[in-house]
Amino acid sequence: MANDHDEFHQHAAELPDREVPPAEADQPVDLENVIARQVRAYRLASGLSVAEMAARVGISKAMLSKIENAQTSCSLTTLGRLATGLGVPVTALFRGVDAEREAVYVPAGHGARIVRRGSRVGHLYELLGALRGPHKRMEAVLVTLTESSEVFPLFQHPGTELIYMLEGVMIYGHGEASYTLRPGDSLQLDGEGSHGPQELVRVPIRFLSVTAYGDHPDPG
Structure with a gap:
């Protein structure tokens, strides 16, 4: 044979x-x-x-x-x-045989609202689109925190996360370290380490959270 x-x-x-x-x-x-x-x-x-x-x-x-x-x-x-x-x-x-590629367009203000651990304490998570199948290796979420967000849950998940501050001021913790984030600041972190907001200094707060996963995305 x-x-x-x-x-x-x-x-x-x-x-x-x-x-x-x-x-x-x-x-x-x-x-x-x-x-x-x-x-x-x-x-x-x-x-x-x-x-x-x-x-x-x-x-x-x-x-x-x-x-x-x-x-x-x-x-x-x-x-x-x-x-x-x-x-x-x-x-x-x-190259070019499979030129047809998937793309997801999300108009301003039309991202799908998703539930995360912080949803129950007033955090708003807006998913900015997601590819399907093997191309789903990244997740971009617009996060909004307000004065009603009194308890700040800690997160742990696979992958690497990038936080880009858009509005407000907050103190964000990762492991034993703390970072004061203002508009224009960014923080890249290992998602396996516990992380999350520690103090909302000036609200409302908005930041972009982009998480890159491996072959098997598993958002926390």
Whole structure:
């Protein structure tokens, strides 16, 4: 079974370059167009003409022209030669295939209100959007503290947290240390250490809390 697997990949690497039929040309395959753009961009960045690049790679000038115009489907062997000739990894020729990326837009004042340990004592937490799946490795929350926030719970959670002060003045504790934060001040801390507001010096207080997690986010 292992020999059959190796033989399959050997044959796949040796498959000849295939011209894209007219029917496919009417509906360009994204992969062919991405490779075409990348090869041309890297060639021009290297200051090479089509003829010079073709000679360096070991293919015909006509074949390179077809590749750069998305008129042929490259074999793995040809892709390897192109990458070597351009001095880039093979993966560089595929950049842009998955160009569709997720983004979350949150208009001012429309962040989702979420519940945290401080919610019961008057703290307001406004989630400023979150990506899904494997990209959910960061959480940004706008925190508002008012005079009704009399008890300050301590937090502990995985990841690294950045606090950026927007309004008011507060004394913020992390472990055994205390920091006076004013507008424009920032504090970056290890979330595993106990932390939280110690004293609200001037309210209302607003600050941005951005927590970066590892592969498995687990907000505290």
